[in-house]
Amino acid sequence: MITPPSPAPATPPHSPVLIGALAPLSPPGWTEAGQHLLAGLELGIADLDAAGGVDGRPVELVVRDTAADPARATAAVAELAELGVAALVGEYHSVVARAAAAGADAHGVPYLCSSAVLDALVERPTPWVARLSPPQSRGWRLYGDFLLGAGHTRVAVASVPTVYWAAGTQILREHLAPRGGTVIELDASALGPQGVCDALAAEEATALLLLVGTPDPAVPLVKAVRGDRRLTDVLIGAPAGQPEFSEWASLLGDDGAGVPFLRYLPERLTALGGRVESVLRERLGREPSFVAYEGYDAATALGHVLRSHGTDRARIAEAWADAEVEGTRGRFGFARTPDTGVWQATGMPLQVADRDPEHPEHFRVRHTG
Secondary structure: OOOOOOOOOOOOOOOOEEEEEEEOOOOOOOHHHHHHHHHHHHHHHHHHHHOOOEOOEOEEEEEEEOOOOHHHHHHHHHHHHHHOOOEEEEOOOHHHHHHHHHHHHHHOOOEEEOOOOOOOOOOOOOOOEEEOOOOHHHHHHHHHHHHHHOOOOEEEEEEOOOHHHHHHHHHHHHHHHHHOOEEEEEEHHHHHHHHHHHHHHHHOOOEEEEEOOOOOOHHHHHHHHHOOHHHOOOEEEOOOOHHHOHHHHHHHHHHHOOOOEEEOOOOOOOHHHHHHHHHHHHHHOOOOOHHHHHHHHHHHHHHHHHHHHOOOHHHHHHHHHHOEEEEOOEEEEEEEOOOOOOEEEEOOOOEEEEEEOOEEEEEEEEEEO
């Protein structure tokens, strides 16, 4: 039995059930991802309310912009806990979600992380945190398999120093090395676009992975490599998913095609997913990304737990073991994973995809697992 450090304040029987939502909605956060995440969350909560809410009570999202800042996330979690939210949901950036998870654990508030993948989301195992997206190690190993299958054994990574990028580099190195692959680290900040091009040519790397933010420095790096005749055959990759979003295509045009990235989509959406896709496409004015589906599925999973176990924080945290949810991308549940220390969603789909060079507005699936 879980005993929360601080129970949620008592609420009148017909007042809204408050859910705290975290998303990067302003720079330097990845704002387009935040917009997609929030659109999915809002639609999921709207559908929950349309189905009667939680014991007849409406559900209300209390949204806080993290702006990719861990300190802002920490402050937001403390504020939301004091406001009496039943649970927390959301966030895209892994380093920010890590701060949110630590805050949720400290305040005894259940937190369903929708999109962040960093394996070490928490420093110690906690019953308060669950996660929807697959851990980084699973996705980046699949990406490594894709690279090897395409014949790339000398792989350069242009990165900036963060926990997330460092973890990704280490996963790739450990996965590729036993299979004859080499990872060459390039400091994107110190070298700049031209320096990265010179290093690629000198190292005879056949692939360059962009472990950097977007649009800067990712977009200048792509333009520099695409414009360098020495690097015509170099594959540009972006495991973190930058090419998924419309900003990438609008800034790079044809140069942004053929850049493989990870996304969490199945070959086909469920019937629910098809309906959600239509609504989200109309709301967003463009094709919804996998992040939007993560938002919807997170809201659906949280709604399932609230309706079956009530709004008590401790009971919500205990409920993940029994949760079986029909989402937009298939049926999923949760299991304890000693390597991540959280309740981890099981059965989530995973793809390596890119924008089709012949039709950059369309995506191709290059590898699945």
